[in-house]
Amino acid sequence: MTYAALLARAEADPDVVGVILSGSKARGTDGPHSDWDVHVVVREQTPRWTGSHTRELDTAVLTLAALADVSDRWARYAYRGAVVLLDRGGIAELVHAQATLSPAEVDPFVREELDGYINFVYRAAKSRRDGHHDLARLDELEAGPWFLWTLFALYGRVRPYNKYLRWELDNHPLPAPWTFERLVSTPSAVFTDLERLARSRGYGDVFDAWEDLDLLR
Template sequence: MTNRYEELLARAAADETVLGVILSGSRARGAATEHSDFDVYVVVGERDGAWRTSRTPELDTIVMSPADIADVSDEWQRYSYRGARVLLDRLDGHIAELVRRQATLSPAETDAWVREYLDGYLNFAYRAAKSRRDGRPEAADLDERESVAWFLWTLFALYGRVRPYNKFLRWELDTHPLPAPWTADHLIATLTERPSALLPELERAVRAKGFSDVIDEWDLSLLR
């Protein structure tokens, strides 16, 4: 497996049409196991067929243009650039800047994402509370579980960051800690056991960051 990866790097370095090479995933983040593959973005100016996207159990090669990396509209994909390593940059740092841009939120994005995902989280939390009140525990549990994704998008957006994939949640919190109380142990254990228990802490963080107006649109008496 390592040989295929090294062969890919050598081929890219020898090909002047390759503008950049980016290593992503577990290998880039120092979180690889014996089963981890290599996730590599090969950046080219023109998709002329010399380089093709391919995926194998050992090596994923994704061919992209600078315009592809500059497109930040795919919110879920953006975390793949978090902790990514730029191995080759023939654009004098532009590839590295595009990677950084993907992995962080602008102030405008932070505002929009917090508002969207916080509203979604409160919606699911409210539905769960109503179902629990009305004697429908299964529906309540399903809504509470569904709220977790919205909670994580909200929490990380509050701090200008994209939501990590669940696989990397602990790595993210251990390597790039959030302010108290959002330690990896506390957050993961509570999200796993009873996500709604985090609402008071999230509310305090949201209000401190200036998003009280989103919270105040909801009657949270039932949740409290």
Template sequence: MSLIDQVLARAAADPGVRGVILTGSRARGTQTARSDFDVTVVVAEQARPWRHSTRTGTLDEVVCTVEALADTSVHWRRYSFRGAKVLLDRLSGGIAELVDRQATLTAEEAVPLARANLDAYINQLYRCVKSRRDGLADAALLDEQESLPWLLETVFALHGRLRPYNKYLRWELENFPLPDPWSVVLMPDQVRLAPLCLFPAVESLARRRGHADVLDGWGSDIELIRAFAGAAGP
């Protein structure tokens, strides 16, 4: 009996279990010989909403309540459900619906997320270009690299999507492409070199999405970013 079969057999024998979800690389088909099985077991109730029940080299099992699975307030956890496979659903599709809800931004969620991350991206680039202006090349490089997470969060949110974990960035773009040119320029081997020179494209996208006020709120400081971004461009 395989490891997953053992988990499912144990879950099937427990009337308190409502669902079993496979996440991680095994669900996405990107596993290696060293990959473990990431499993979420959903139960009707427990003392804590989330808890680890097993963590070994082959199985990482988390137990959560149905109510906890329905809670989308923990942003960092949500992408883990992208591409997940529901192996057991005793809620007649209810577990699958909750998994999809975790992995999908609503328009109401995407707008403030895009705005907050756009502002943070601009802030970090402003630090970068001030360091460049002042001849502090090392500091500028570090600041530009620190802008990368904000860039990714911004662009994905502007498209109504959750930012993938770095490990799955290529998988996300290959399986769920963004409109041109983003699926190309956000590939790991490209975007890691381009947070600053991508600013004009991000600015254009943000303005089209109705976030001009975030950009214009930076006043003349935005001109410094544009100038250095143009010089850094291809």
């Protein structure tokens, strides 16, 4: 099935309540090998609609309840920059809720991810101190995802997929000093800036629960 045929079929089916275009086509970053990433939202699961993947078209079928479920944090960035092609009630609002963090979500996100980030940069610092630079490098790699989740959560945003990090910052920049180059630097190198930001947002207690932070500073 072609992209155009899928849209026509969805528009003709009253059980389809929404169609969402995501991925590189929606964000304008597509290349010669990019396919169409389409989410078809149905009221309830029906055998008439099943997901499929071809070289041209990647189709995911989900229910309205599934679109409203924000518990899969990794899947949420798929909706950042997505284009709602068909909305028969509330689809745009649900897409927005997936692509951003609500005020109630920010605090638990930040606390969990910030603590994980501190843990790994602390481990890296101890390994460097003890001359184990190969192990420190592994801990730095572990710290990276925790850092990105923390930083974007502090601004009420979900972490971008690495593929779209530059697109995210080009289209929705963060305040200084959070440039693309800063975000892809060694996680330990951003500790002081992240601590300053997190403390200004009321998360000093997360740092204060750790001893010997001077090792990281």
